[in-house]
Amino acid sequence: EAGVAQSPRYKIIEKRQSVAFWCNPISGHATLYWYQQILGQGPKLLIQFQNNGVVDDSQLPKDRFSAERLKGVDSTLKIQPAKLEDSAVYLCASSSLGGAEITGELFFGEGSRLTVL
Amino acid sequence: AQSVSQHNHHVILSEAASLELGCNYSYGGTVNLFWYVQYPGQHLQLLLKYFSGDPLVKGIKGFEAEFIKSKFSFNLRKPSVQWSDTAEYFCAVNVNYGGSQGNLIFGKGTKLSVKP
Numbered sequence: 001e002a003g004v005a006q007s008p009r010y011k012i013i014e015k016r017q018s019v020a021f022w023c024n025p026i027s028g029h030a031t032l033y034w035y036q037q038i039l040g041q042g043p044k045l046l047i048q049f050q051n052n053g054v055v056d057d058s059q060l061p062k063d064r065f066s067a068e069r070l071k072g073v074d075s076t077l078k079i080q081p082a083k084l085e086d087s088a089v090y091l092c093a094s095s096s097l098g099g100a101e102i103t104g105e106l107f108f109g110e111g112s113r114l115t116v117l
Numbered sequence: 118a119q120s121v122s123q124h125n126h127h128v129i130l131s132e133a134a135s136l137e138l139g140c141n142y143s144y145g146g147t148v149n150l151f152w153y154v155q156y157p158g159q160h161l162q163l164l165l166k167y168f169s170g171d172p173l174v175k176g177i178k179g180f181e182a183e184f185i186k187s188k189f190s191f192n193l194r195k196p197s198v199q200w201s202d203t204a205e206y207f208c209a210v211n212v213n214y215g216g217s218q219g220n221l222i223f224g225k226g227t228k229l230s231v232k233p
Contacts, residue, residue: 003160004160040225041225041226042121042207042209042224042225042226043161043207043223044223045220045221048220056220091161093161105163105166106161106163106221108160108161108162109160110159110160111160
């Protein structure tokens, strides 16, 4: 079974530039998550989708971050404009269960490491 | 708000030593508890989880964790570590609201280095 695919693996940009990350979850997984992991910290949820609907985006900085999952499969996370503090690893995860039935078995991708200069 | 504390930032052990990584959470209600592991260069993966029942949970690769409700703790243990256990370990919690679950909240992680 193929895992969660993410790209790019690494990205270096200057502040105020924009960047986009892509995620393709495990086939059939209805729930998709984007996490931000800053160095020395644990992952923090940014947004959760179930199919193509947003379940939770309460911690997404909506003035600069946006995410979509138009067809309920792959997803894109965008940052525009980027700030220095956005330097982090952006993790995508998927789950086979709905948001209301999460068992905690999230399957993570390898992450996209963003450096903002 | 719920939070998860992992007491040790970096633990260094020799092979065959015993391991215990501490994890405490702050929430007075029903929770689900997890340990995830990230091996060098790999993605996060589930090590073990507790939902209900026997508070001593066994996971992969000889790891186990014990849920002590009175102490709000879910410590990870392994009697004899191997060099291949070198990784970062994350404790995570979500709140069990009965018919639904809250989002997964992670601790800051503990880096384990095992010397051969």
